[in-house]
Amino acid sequence: MTAIDTPSTKNVGITRLRKEDAHLITGQTNWTDNLQLTGMLHVALVRSPMAHAKVTSVDVSAALDQPGVVAAFTGADLADNWAAGLPCAWPVTPDMVSPTHLPIATDEVRYVGDAVAVVVAQSKYQAADAVEFVEVEYEPLPAVVNMEAAIADGSPLADTTLETNKSFTWQKIDGEIDDAFDGAAHITTRRFVNQRLIPTAIEPRSVVCSPPREHAEYTMWSTTQVPHILRLMLALTCGVPEQELRVIAPDVGGGFGSKLNVYAEEALLLVLARKLRKPVKWTETRSEGYQATCHGRDQVQDLSIAFNEDHTIRGLKVELLADMGAYLQLVTPGVPILGAFMFNSIYKMDALSFTCHGIFTNKTPTDAYRGAGRPEATYGIERLIDEAANELGVEPFELREKNWIKHEEFPYTTIAGIEYDSGNYEAATARAKELFDYDGLRAEQVERRASGDPVQLGIGISTFTEMCGLAPSRVLGSLSYGAGGWEHASVRMLPSGKAEVVTGTSPHGQGHVTSWSQIASDALGVPYEDIEVRHGDTAIAHKGMDTYGSRSLVVGGYAVQVACDKVIAKARKVAAHLLEAAEDDLEFDGGTFSVKGSPDVSTTIQDISLAVFAAHDYPEDMEPSLDSDATVDPENFSYPHGTHLCATEVDTETGEVTIRKYVAVDDIGKVINPQIVEGQIHGGLAQGIAQALWEEAVYDEQGNLKTGSLLDYYVPSAADMPHFDLDRTETPATTNPLGVKGVGEAGTIASTPAVINAVVDALRPMGVNDVLMPASPSNVWNAIQAASAGNTDGGAA
Amino acid sequence: MIPATFEYVRPSSIDEAVAALAEHGDEAKLLAGGHSLLPLMKLRLAAPEVVIDLGRVDGLRGVSEVGDGRLAIGAMTPHYKVMADPLIREHCGVLADVTAKVGDAQVRHRGTIGGALAHGDSAGDLPAVLLALGGSVIAQGPGGTREIEAADFFVDYLTTALSDDELVTEVRVPKLVGDWGWRYEKFSRVAQAWAIVGALGMVKRSNGHIEEARVGLTNMGTRPVRCTATEDAIRGQSPDAIEDAAAHASDGTSPSSDLNATAEFRQHLARVLTKRALTAAVG
């Protein structure tokens, strides 16, 4: 028998039905809004109906007279309760301008939805009724809604306490950018717009906070992705000692970045619980959330790419206007600057200049939304490459292949200065073309064009990469981010031989309980069913950096693996002691330690757990414990990539776009659970396609949100989705022991440009070179009309 | 999403309902399926003091033959029953087919034909079909009952010819006689959404010609639209006439501009969709 020193794989790589689902689909869920505490009061906010105004008076006295009303406060009443404004943890430049952001505004409101007062009542109905009795007088101020107007001379200010509408200008130049453009044989220049989006997690936000009872601590339940960050930040904002605050993220129904924040209502409920000494609850309505929960994207991109005669890329210039909205939330300014590392994407070039201006407007603050900065960058570069290919008269794949990093060139340090550890763009592309029948569809496209059919066929390509697994702490430090990117896990072996895995990640739909169980089961040799994964409660998982940026598996799963390895190292010592063998003479497989050559002389992890619990007989040089803690800090990001292909049918008479075929071949490294991966890709594709075709947050000139409910903001449903043909290629990540790269955002990042490239490709013979997103019938029709009038850019400029 | 406080009344007969309406007048709102009324109340765009629930009123559901070549449909008949009803399928299949395009399964199980028409929303799918069919509604009030032709029923945006003390008890549609074909082209942004524009084309075929045609448009103004210019232009013609006739579909319309479409684009869509609907209707 050969010695096997690594446990055989029994769980990792196979589909296990999700442990989470039984309770989720049978109504056993523990949503924050389901929580009922004795004596709990209900909170409703009075929100500004104006985008920008001076608040001249707020009178809550009539509201206090309403049935069931227990308290009502104005911003001024609460002003002394804040130790600091709501935090922005990412001051991207030393001179970044950041307005003070109080949870309840005092004398100026800066977007529709900015809160001006709060009512607390015995029932949520009474609270909602009493809101109508709060009298607020506003003196309207000019609203700033358009970024270019905001930075034009003489623009009114979005915040009258500031001297500018510009928060920051962040710049990074790599290589000799002027040389790259001066000597270019061809330059393609375009402006693209990434519209504003509303994340729309299926569970609206909700917060419950109870004052200290038997323990001297406040307990907050919140629909958050980031209980650990929230605990620290609320301690700082509200002046509550950190050890006296426990934050729990119970079942959380999606986030997509919109719950990666420290919100006014969270700070407010902590302060109300402290003032009133009663548990309090607030749950947003959908329309309220559309105003008061962070939006995403909203970026105008001016891009130029310079080529040599042979079509190799010389350099890329990127200049962005990024809409911050009215305030800087947790990571608002950091989102667009992630593009500095991503606009070059999979392509080699000699120079890259990246400039980003963060702009204030009187709109809901923006922040991370699935992909955060990388979808914007990927959209920009993948659209630009298609436009350049068209101008150069070459096949879009040919231009990509000529410039992408070849498989044999990995690891490759990009022009932006980060090292892509692994990847194989050729393999993913070959597989995608095959699944798609690329040549067949191109041939059909030629026929369709010739036939003059009003419904034209377009083919769109997206050969994307992204950086995820956020992130090496030192790199985050160099980007002025306020925290690190490590992750923590611990394993507790129980006397009965079962295991508890505690993770610092905070799942809200991703299936960590299942995937972490699979990893731990293989690593510990404990059956999958015997593993319980605990998370999302700062009293149980005391340490963590939470869940966002496709980081959980890459960093958190890695921590679980290391914590399990530490348990096994301790168990090996005990096994050697009990079996009276040398540690080196033991082999470990499937939970059993046995002496090499004498398989009958063995003991199991379960027996060892019990022995260590009894502690009657254990090695002298160790404590009687198999438990372990691991905090891992990745040395690099991970770089999933893939090739997505989309075929659209575009009805040139009505502007209607229908997706005929969608192929996604992703390389996300090793896979723990194929079905979970598929689910993540499906959901990601749905959101990315939704940006391309349906979703847009629209404001009018006064700063009113016109798409204020699901009636006007088009979130597609399953019925709108095409069939997805998925496959994977695999180049394992080299920077974590699991070889995983992360999959949470890949579908979203890749799909938006694939769809728009397909729409533009369908309309190219009509002279259309761009279509504004979303490619709604009206935007498509406008692009066709404009092209026939000689304007080819779809309206972006 | 929390409505203002209201009083709730649940009559069990039409007379009781009429009496309740008479008592509370314009402070009251009738509740049918609630799928138009309740969203308005939850957004506090409507805040009736009294809600009169028609859910338990006897005799407001079901389909029957009236005897004069028409079908009578109880006002409280939910959409999914209309879609499945054998009499409607046999004699007025177009109504079943258009109703099948209303909202989603939940909406079709709660929403009623009476509510959908009484709401008077020209963006709803049913007003245009009632108009194209030349149907009518039966209204009952303290003074008795009266029949209101579809052409007179839809008065303005969310406004019908009903007075505050009347309710719709019945909807009447003709039984279609002859070789009719139809298609409802509903153009919307996502599956199961409201129509940006809808075009209903109906044709009665005879010897390769169009003996008669009906065209109704959804969401092309404050009221549903019947395109008589297009109908007249193809009556007695071969299907080749459709293309030119459809070019008149938007004549005289004044649709609104909103996030989905400008008025101009709506008119363009009305022409394209009418052409497609009539072409498909001819078969």
Ligand SMILES: Cc1cc2nc3c(=O)[nH]c(=O)nc-3n(C[C@H](O)[C@H](O)[C@H](O)COP(=O)(O)OP(=O)(O)OC[C@H]3O[C@@H](n4cnc5c(N)ncnc54)[C@H](O)[C@@H]3O)c2cc1C
């Ligand atoms: C998500 C959603 C999607 C929808 N999509 C569509 C769609 O695609 N197409 C479409 O056509 N409709 C759509 N609807 C509307 C749906 O068809 C409604 O059910 C219908 O418009 C109103 O019918 P109701 O029975 O629900 O009426 P209610 O909402 O109960 O009442 C509507 C109005 O009519 C009055 N009323 C009701 N019954 C009577 C009566 N018998 N006599 C006098 N007045 C009466 C009420 O007082 C109220 O003012 C949608 C609704 C929802 C919620």
